Amino acid sequence: MIKSLLIANRGEIACHIIRTARRLNIRTIAIYSAADRQALHAQLADKAVPLYSVGKEAFSATDTYLNHALILEIAKAEGAEAIHPGYGFLSENAGIARKVSDAGLIFVGPSADAIAAMGSKSQAKQLMSEAGVPQLPGYHGADQSVATLQKHADEIAYPVLIKASAGGGGRGMRVVQSSSEFAEALASVKREAKAAFSDDQVLLEKYLPNARHVEIQVFSDSQGNCIHLHERDCSIQRRHQKLIEEAPAPGLTEETRQAMGEAAVNAAKAINYSGAGTVEFLYQDGEFYFLEMNTRLQVEHPVTEFITGLDLVEWQLRVASGEALPAQQDDIKRQGWAMEARINAESGAPDFLPSTGTITHLAWPQDEQVRVDAGFRSGDRISVYYDSLLGKVICHGSCREEAAARLSAALAQLKIVGIDHNASYLGAIVDTAAFRRGDVTTAFLQKHHEAIAASLATRAMSQPQTRAAASDTASLTSHAGHHAGDWGALNAWRTQQSEASRRYHLDALYLSPRFAGGTPSPATLPEALSGAGHAGEAQRHIRAPLPGRVIALQVKAGDKVEAGSALLVMEAMKMEHTLRASHDGVIAELHCNEGDMVQPDQLLMELDA
Template identity: 50%
Template sequence: MFKKVLVANRGEIAIRAMRACRELGVATVAVFSEADRNALFAKYADEAYYIGPAPSSQSYLNMDRIIQVALECGADGIHPGYGFLSENSTFAKKCEDAGIVFIGPSSHAIEQMGSKIAARNAMVKAGVPVVPGTNKAVASEEEAIEIASSIGYPVIIKASAGGGGIGMKIVHSKEGFKHALQSIQSVAASAFGDPTVFIEKYVEEPRHIEFQILADKYGNAVYVMERECSIQRRHQKLIEEAPSPVMTPELRKQMGETAVRAAKAIGYENAGTVEFLYSKGNFYFLEMNTRLQVEHTITEMITGIDLAKQQLRIACGEKLSIKQEDISIRGWAIECRINAEDPLNDFAPSPGKIRRYRSAGGPGIRVDSGVHMGYTISPYYDSMISKLSAWGQTREEAIDRMKRALYEYVVVGVTTNIPFHKAVLRNPVFREGRLTTHFIDDYKIIEDVKQVVIEDSAKGATLASALENKEQKIAAITAAVGSYMSNAQKQTK
């Protein structure tokens, strides 16, 4: 096992990786930017080092500085978390060259899956079903228009180097195609430094279902069941659940074995996720995330497998101790991403200081968070406050527990998307499990959010009044104690 691991990330995922290390007796190292100097994750680690100013390009994306810190402090492994450098093949290669273990797949596997075109071609070769589309970069506007017409509208234009839901657009007719193509090429060049795009047939009314994979360097691989991730906004996941409401044992086996075949086709090692689109009985490879997913918590809740620990064990050379027949599902779990953003203002970020904070608790509730009262949500990074997960014996119990947990959750000082989650969970179609990636628009969830905000306003006003009265009482008591101590000191003198 590792002796010391540097976590090249921040927030809740940094704490998650450090918790796994601590349970395994591994020392932890945090790296932090100026904005995170007093952050919880930096205090939680055994050691912490400043790596640069707040902008991520000067801190959390500074590969050479992070590796320098790892070498200087004697870390023998680097856990990248998710986001930032977690799927950067160059960083993984730099770690390999420096003699530090990158706790994830090889740089070669990351590179293969980092290009959607290369990934698509690798899957075709491995016999994994893919959505009809191009197998190479689009060379010109004329060629793109011809390809779209031959595939048939609607189509989706994707950035080859894209990720995290960025760099894709659905086009329903020839009239809007040219503008959409130019837009995605521009986004791709700006966000990923690569304007390359390709075109696929758009699968209508799809579900987004992903399979968790664990694989070691000895050729052993298993699928750790599936997650339903269809509640999305602009291809960004907001609510996930495990298992999927649409799954049958036969379909699970077929999709799971396909996911394992996809991983083995590229010699994949460590934890990863194979994502599929599912529609009308058919499924198609979407992409592979070569890292630990944000929503890994719900897989842990239904299987009892600690995925972060598995990452560490696999990375330090241990054989996978879990066989496919050892993995089973117990109950149901749902995760809501609690973000500092305003769902009634196009989900605009809401940075600021958290003045009051009380997370949910009770039976079946898990909160993964890196914030606390007095913490400032920075405009420089993702606006996530926490991942709120609820487990139940059944899907209905998991939903009801999540509704109760959302009722308990108190965040004062920034606007959050808690009303959005409340609106989704009480929607009858959601409760029936009839989900697609267009759920939010199809069922006008934002209109329901407005009603939730109105209903919550009375509770919020009452809470604010109670907190104000409490603060006044604390201030009065503090002043009285101060006066008493001052008088006592005078009398002593």
Template identity: 45%
Template structure:
């Protein structure tokens, strides 16, 4: 076994690999970019080496810098994680040439599976089922048209060197083929430098089922059962589970044996995933990922095995720890990928600082070989206070649950998602809740078009506990401002004290999600009984509130209804988490705003990290409310910063081309 390995990756997978190293007593070395100097994965490792600038091209994709870091640190091996250079044959070859073990398959296996067309030819020779299609070298447009006509429509055009959904087109009829082919080839050439395509029969309502395989250098090869990864958006997975629901034992075995045959066909070594597309009782080879998958935790949960440990042992030339007959499935596991993104805006990534981050109680990573299965597991590469930047994948965490049955795992996932609290970037937590509780997912009616087919239901306006959340927000505000909880004594709340009288306070709020303003009136009588009421939208309720066991926990009653929840105040914005929902209310602090105006102050800050691409005003310019001032670019999208009120620009603090951090002051404005 190795004494020291370098992890050529970042985020949760780097933390995940470091955890196994720590358990096995192996020294781990992290690599990091300028943007990741204070990242969680750096702290999780024993040593760390800086490898370049903030973008992946300047750091995590620089093979020569990573190999140099491995040699300088004395690492005996490199674990590539997934993404970045994990399936790059040149990087694997560079490691071998430097005398460093690449913890992955041989270069020849990576090369064999790197081309979809070549891989399908190998699978055909190995008798692995293939979708009817054309995978040939002749790329003449007229020949491709004839092949598509012979296969029968609809057909799927796929870039041979592609991935991530790029260079793919569904063609419904022959008349549309030529235009779709030209478009597909342009995108393939732009994305991969190779415009070669293959054609396959497009299967309607297919399932995406993959099989985890492992092989060693001693002739051993096994499959660790299957996973269903059908729930996808933009051809990327959202929810995964193991085992795949509803597979008969004989079909599960046939798929596993086909996956092992695929691995043997390329003399595979290490961890790999053979992906199949399924329709009815038939399955067809799609591709093989020559690395550990993002969704590997669900396999670990149902087998009780640490797949990273298996990777290390195989890379150290040990035989597989177990034979096929020794492997067994126990229970059911589901993984939800929690992303910083806008589901309602086409799942566009969201950036910003994680002002508040709380995951449900669980453990990080698996305990180890034969270890007790935790019902909830959190794999995350970020902490509260970290920033989701535009440079990398916006994943916040992977939430994995296990249960003796699928129904129990589903219930546990529903409950766990209710315990996720994120303040800062937008997230897909609410969207994941909707999928998990939807009829098709809960009944196992899965296919890759589930989200699109049920779009209206999944994106319908949410009914949230507005009044209950408002009561908790008012409680948190009153507590912060010195109000008294459930007390009749005026000495408990000096900020609102009145001699021989009660008081009434109108609280002006903005509903952040719907960008609408409203008032809530808090009143207390003068009779010594301390009776309190809360009025909103014409309804007046008896109101009491109390603090919980920590600073974020509050409880309240509205009439006969009782509610408890958690409130995180970010300045004057109160984020409320109650009854499985998240709401945000901004207190319209009139006095504070008046003070700002009185002192002529105006601050404009960056809503996210990004680059200044246009400065539209100069110092001394007089502007009206809403006047565009600065244009920023983040995540390949433009964001215009407008004046919050009329005034005079005093100083512009950044120029075109400057990178700015989340929350950075961009200019100063003297408010009129």
């Protein structure tokens, strides 16, 4: 067994790895950026080493958790035998896996060759095609010219999904509804892919609007054993980011489960895979199609652990140490049902913008059948440099109905003060009749948005502080004008954020934060990303809706623009956000440059009518 382990990650997954390693008597070494100097993972490990030197603080992922040369240097200096990459960051980088091996250390994951084979979505699709796994119509060729990609997209017929070939975690993906939208969407995907994966090659797929996302957890060892640990359904997504996952998948026949499991095992065997991996499929109308293989542990792996009684991190460490799989296929039994909700730091509907700041109070739910994987506590600060995941609430039940009821209750118990979060929204999804029926697809949020809105209002009014303040809502009804529509008139308690103060305020009409004085922040109104002002007025001053970096300016002073035109692109918490013109006009003046870090409400440009 490995004796010392460096964890090249942060947050809840780093904490999970540290706890499992400690149980196995493995010495742990954490690394941390300047933004994470007080982070939980750094305090849990036997030793924590900064990813910067005195006087040269480093914050960005590129300078810290993606700085493989520095991480290898630290691993050698601290006597680590192995490096566990967790998920994200370096976990699916074949070059890094090879460098770790060349340095005489163990990479806790598959071989560099296996990562390379499946890390390229194009190559993976070719391998799966040769293995006889059904494929969606698409293009994954080497010619990456805009003209060629546009031609193939038109031939596939819209809607079409543009996907980063080296991508993962839902990043570097856009659904394109028409030919006229293709060029702008392609440019956005390529930018995001280059920044996240250092590779801007893309592939195209026919987009299935009513598909389900079903994936199979596989595990292999170096002795040639390979098994699957049943399936998960991850269909509840927004912007291709998973929100709620469950195991097993509802409504599948045993024949389909078996066929998917066999296809996933065959995929792993085809590339001599070793370690934990996930083979993802799209499922619609009784048929399944290969989507991609993730050569790492998935964020949603706890639901598999709940229904199998296994610790997948322990399995990873044992396989990396050269041991055979601890069990065979016939030993893996399903036990009940599990569901997971990802708790993110973000504002509410309709924008879901990343939220930063200090967590002044955090109380996770507690129950024998509720598990919390978290990397944050009260007093921790959420920065703009990394993704928005705060933690995961995972619940188990004897059946799906029991698991769903338990998850709904756990999300209601969760208390977070100081930043915005999505727990109430997730609870509202779980409470809808469609979710309880198992009527889940990747289009769930769009299809059932009215039911979610009603559920959200019901949950909000069930909170004691909301009921107590309900009589105050009458004074706010005069503001209803520009909030008519699907998400209008929802009662909800929102965390108030401004430079001066932070307080709770019953907001009967706005779904976004308000300053303590009661007036909405222009940067947090639902119209912010389209540049619209109050009551739909044209907005001359274009301000930052959230903290982040300006990564692309689409206009210059003097340019004429039409309503809906892209003005600039911001990046925050690994996601792109495009600001668009609310009306026809002329760019009067720019107040930012590409690469600038900007703060909420900061003036970015002026647009004359």
